[in-house]
Amino acid sequence: MKTLIIIDVQNDFIPGGSLPVPFGDEVIPVINKIQCKFDLVIATQDWHPKNHKSFASNNFPNKVFDKINLNGIDQILWPDHCIQCSLGADFHKDLLMNNVELILRKGMNPEIDSYSAFYDNGHQKSTGLTYYLKGKNVNEIYLVGLAGDFCVYYSAKDAINENFNVTIIEDAIRSIDENNFKNIKNELALKGVKFIHSSELD
Ligand code: VGL
Ligand code: ZN
Secondary structure (H helix, E strand, O other), X not given: OEXXXXXXXXXXXXXXXXXXXXXXXXXXXXXXXXXXXXXXXXXXXXOEOOOOOOEHHHOOOOOOOOEEEEOOEEEEOEOOOOEOOOHHHOEOOOOOOOOEEEEEEEOOOOOOOOOOOOEOOOOOOEOOHHXXXXXXXXXXXXXXXXXXXXXXXXXXXXXXXXOOEEEEEEEEEEOOOHHHHHHHHHHHHHHXXXXXXXXXXX
């Protein structure tokens, strides 16, 4: 079973949104085009309450992109983003959703951030995704979406640890900091994550 996991292709992560990933909109046509090649398509949605502690606005006098310790875990402070039921939290209108079987929301607990589709950042609570996928006999996971250096990266690490075969489709991700992603790429490749171009999919 080949599964495509579309990570956080939401308005706030697209240029014009509150936490824009540079060129984030460019992943959309690629993701739309490849969906038919998968047995299962799921999408994650960053879904924060207004009082989420990953927001700089809830950590005065700290500022956006400051690093703090949040309940024992390193936390980058973000601009307010993907607030539940806001326009910014919506999937981009051009993203094809017809094939998406499961929408997995994450980041609802205000006390802890949740980059990965599988666990919160403290690895305290599972989202249940591993059980869902294993229940469907999924062994291969392909990751696309935003941001390459945060939610895609953390999801890839967890997916490898959960013994899935993991591939990142490089032309279908964009990162907040592309240099950061270069280092991450080496780390993930050493862990066994494969990197391909969408044109290599059969
Ligand atoms: C993300 C930062 C904060 C992401 C989510 O989707 O990569 N990044 N929340
Ligand atoms: Zn977030």
